[in-house]
Amino acid sequence: MSKKNLAIFTILIAIILDQVIKIYVKTHFVLGEEVVIFDWFRIHFTENNGMAMGFEFGGKGGKLFLTLFRLVAVTALVYWLSQNIKRKVHNAVIVAISLIFSGAVGNIIDSVFYGVIFNHPKHSVATLFPETTNGKLFFGKVVDMFYFPLWKGTLPEWIPFIGGEFYTFFQYIFNPADAFITVGVVILFLFNKQAFPKEEKVIEE
Structure with a gap:
């Protein structure tokens, strides 16, 4: 598989998996509902307006800024990924950048579109593509x-x-999406020499 196809495959699988899980939880769980898989692992449906891991970020203005910042960041990630594909770096680096990109896009989809493609009932499950919704574009919540x-x-x-x-x-x-970003960063740390090669200095005689 070429490095370009590896990147495309990783991105598609990651984004689809992220959105399928989020949509399933949002349309089958009441906000705050929890299912215990093991004592140390639970599915707990919650939403946040801000950053990864449930952190908040400055209300509506902060949320809009964060979404716009993510859009700029994914543009930079696309450029970085394309440059590394041209450089033919180690496949692990390609996968790492692709995972980080996918995670960012996954949460952007929530923030940009979830406010308008779902309704927002307080005590029942949400409906995907309802007839009416009181949400706004760019102000969806991350699942x-x-x-x-x-x-x-x-x-x-x-x-x-x-x-x-x-x-x-x-x-x-x-x-x-948060997990993909974390895994991508860990891989980049492990393969930092391939991801961030040092330029060899030419010593002039």
Whole structure:
């Protein structure tokens, strides 16, 4: 498989998987509903207006800025990906950039379109492509569902600032797009020499 086809294949699979999971959760779960798969792994439907892992970002103005910033960022990622394909870098780098791009696009789709392609009932599941909706373009909410509370307990008193407090690790709820971005960044870290090659200096005699 050529590097270009590898990138296209990775992007298509990642975006489709991300959107299928999000749409399924949004149209089958009530907001706040949780299904326990294992004690340490749960599907918990939540939505956020802001950044990855449920962080918020400055209300409606901040959300619009974040969406526009993501659009600029994915443009830069497309350029970076195309340059690396031309350079014929290691396939892992191509996959990594493709995953980061896919994750960004996945969350952009939520932010841009979910406000208008779903209705937003408070105590029932959403409907895809309803006859009417009160949402707005660019103001959709990002759907999150993966929750891994690996450990819950009271922290030892000797830990600075948070000692003695009840703590959950890992407490953040995220989605496939967030996972793709994280995996992509980890791969880039592991293959940093191929992703960010140092230019050899020519010593003039």
